[in-house]
Amino acid sequence: MEKPMDSFSKSLIADRREIIFRPEVYKFQKFSEMAEQFRLNERDLVMTNAHIFEDYMKDAGLKCQFVFREKFGPGEPSEQMIQEIFDAVPYDSYDRVIAAGGGAILDLCKLMGCRRPDTVHNLFFKRFPVLHEKEVIAVPTTCGTGSECTNISVAIVRDEKDGVLTGGETKLGLVSDDMIPDKVCLIPELLTTLPYKPFACSAIDALVHATESFLSPHRKTMTSELFSEKAMELILEGFQRIAAEGSEARFAFLDPFVTASFYAGIAFLKAGCGPVHGMSFPLGGTYHVPHGESNYMLFGAILDYYDAHKPDGELMRFKALVARSLNCSPQDAIPALEALLQRILPLRALHECGFTEEDCRTFPVSVEANQQRLMTNAYYPLDLSSEEAIYRKCL
Ligand SMILES: NC(=O)c1ccc[n+]([C@@H]2O[C@H](COP(=O)([O-])OP(=O)(O)OC[C@H]3O[C@@H](n4cnc5c(N)ncnc54)[C@H](O)[C@@H]3O)[C@@H](O)[C@H]2O)c1
Ligand SMILES: [Fe+2]
Missing domain, CATH: 3.40.50.1970 (Rossmann fold)
Incomplete structure (x- = not known):
């Protein structure tokens, strides 16, 4: 229901x-x-x-x-x-x-x-x-x-x-x-002194903004979609260059990265962020994980959940867009995206930042009580048990 x-x-x-x-x-x-x-x-x-x-x-x-x-x-x-x-x-x-x-x-x-x-x-x-x-x-x-x-x-x-x-x-x-x-x-120019880790965390945050806006079922508009798509394309292109040439390659891409993050901001102001932000919020609050990294820790598992429950519709369009950027088939788009992100920033499991077995049960209760404005933008609905399963998968 x-x-x-x-x-x-x-x-x-x-x-x-x-x-x-x-x-x-x-x-x-x-x-x-x-x-x-x-x-x-x-x-x-x-x-x-x-x-x-x-x-x-x-x-x-x-x-x-x-x-x-x-x-x-x-x-x-x-x-x-x-x-x-x-x-x-x-x-x-x-x-x-x-x-x-x-x-x-x-x-x-x-x-x-x-x-x-x-x-x-x-x-x-x-x-x-x-x-x-x-x-x-x-x-x-x-x-x-x-x-x-x-x-x-x-x-x-x-x-x-x-x-x-x-x-x-x-x-x-x-x-x-x-x-x-x-x-x-x-x-x-102002991003040239930004160290690699905060750079990578913030760029992944922008990618999540663009993705969640693109998949937002009730609030996305034709114009917000335009900004999400362009943001995703620019970020994925930059990430591929970094994966191929190393972290220093970002210096040639600072302009597209700062532009893409602005585009993603315009997109989510209208279309809204979703469960990746909703479920990562308590992680930032309780375990002080940087905002972008806390999103990253849950991003892949939530995309996998969407793909398992509703692989067609907007998610198929998302996969097609990622596939065009990464030069793979739409079926392989989500694993290819996850593999690319691993090369940008190694993914930490939740327990590595202090998250416990007990949190897998208590965090969903807090998310349901406090993060409804984000959870209503889920591409496919989540509930206490699916949220617990996602935290557990990332533990
Ligand atoms: N208003 C919104 O729409 C919105 C959305 C998401 C997050 N936030 C908030 O934004 C904050 C996270 O932002 P953030 O990820 O940009 O992190 P941040 O502002 O905490 O900056 C991260 C670190 O990078 C350093 N830094 C920043 N720019 C630098 C540069 N050019 N060179 C060297 N060092 C630099 C900062 O001093 C800081 O230590 C959180 O407080 C979060 O709540 C706001
Ligand atoms: Fe964010």
């Missing part, structure tokens, strides 16, 4: 817009070209990492207010970290926000562009509205999250139930179209 759908998913399906494409998009080869185009000045807040500043920005001698994210602690943005940044950077000290970093920095800057809430906690629990007031320019330095064009900012917050703090924490996405950055600048 079909599960009843949550009201948030229903409202997304009822949204008839073909595509949501808000930011103005620019591509520059170097950061200095962007700084010149936008006349970066003392009223600009630039949030980045110290090493990105040193490598790409310092020589330009800009007068902007620079804020280095790592000063506020390691890891993903948390309620406390956001509050500390708010306290350290007064709202009236800047007119424009420039975010140059990975998904975490881009997510933080979406909040820096909004009117300051009474508390960060109230903002994430929707007791304070999202009011976009300052221009935000997003400059991704990884090639995965697509956060530069999405309407969501993710943070680890103190959890609550029926308005009461539970004592625990949860990873929550604050969603509002008002948070989509005003401008996106794609600058391949």
Whole structure:
């Protein structure tokens, strides 16, 4: 029997817009070209990492207010970290926000562009509205999250139930179209210092965004499909070059990779991510596996599950697309894709990051309770027992 759908998913399906494409998009080869185009000045807040500043920005001698994210602690943005940044950077000290970093920095800057809430906690629990007031320019330095064009900012917050703090924490996405950055600048140069592992994790994340959008049964549109397909083609071409020539080959492909991850972001903003993200969410939260790698750990098993239950329809079109890129038959497309990904990043089993036998039973309960907005986008429905079987297969 079909599960009843949550009201948030229903409202997304009822949204008839073909595509949501808000930011103005620019591509520059170097950061200095962007700084010149936008006349970066003392009223600009630039949030980045110290090493990105040193490598790409310092020589330009800009007068902007620079804020280095790592000063506020390691890891993903948390309620406390956001509050500390708010306290350290007064709202009236800047007119424009420039975010140059990975998904975490881009997510933080979406909040820096909004009117300051009474508390960060109230903002994430929707007791304070999202009011976009300052221009935000997003400059991704990884090639995965697509956060530069999405309407969501993710943070680890103190959890609550029926308005009461539970004592625990949860990873929550604050969603509002008002948070989509005003401008996106794609600058391949900025990815040259990204070490191989985060590069590979983020590129696989982008491939998963494109795949889940392509297979999203209720929300994909003809336009989102266009962006998913192009993203998949570009990423698979780059991965094949890396598999053939080694990790250094990525440097000739940084432009297509950063472009593909942006395309995949546009696709999933409309079509939505699915169970790969839904089932990997607790892995990031509990075992701190990097976002892209946690998706990768489940990606193959979920594709195999789809192939076992509904091999035709959109999945056949997906297999045909992968087969064209990898020069194999559609029947071999999923194993060939899994073999290619192994050469990009060796796949770790779940137990290698601490996942236990017990988690195979408890994680599905949490996924069913908390990840419905993603699980409703399953190409073929999952339930407690199929989720347990997938975790077990990856254990
Ligand atoms: N808003 C969205 O739509 C969305 C979607 C998915 C994930 N996210 C969030 O994004 C974050 C993950 O993003 P991510 O994978 O980009 O990781 P990240 O932002 O945590 O960056 C990964 C690491 O790479 C380093 N780094 C980034 N760019 C570099 C460069 N050019 N050179 C050298 N080092 C560099 C960073 O300092 C960091 O240590 C998570 O917090 C996740 O919740 C947001
Ligand atoms: Fe993702």
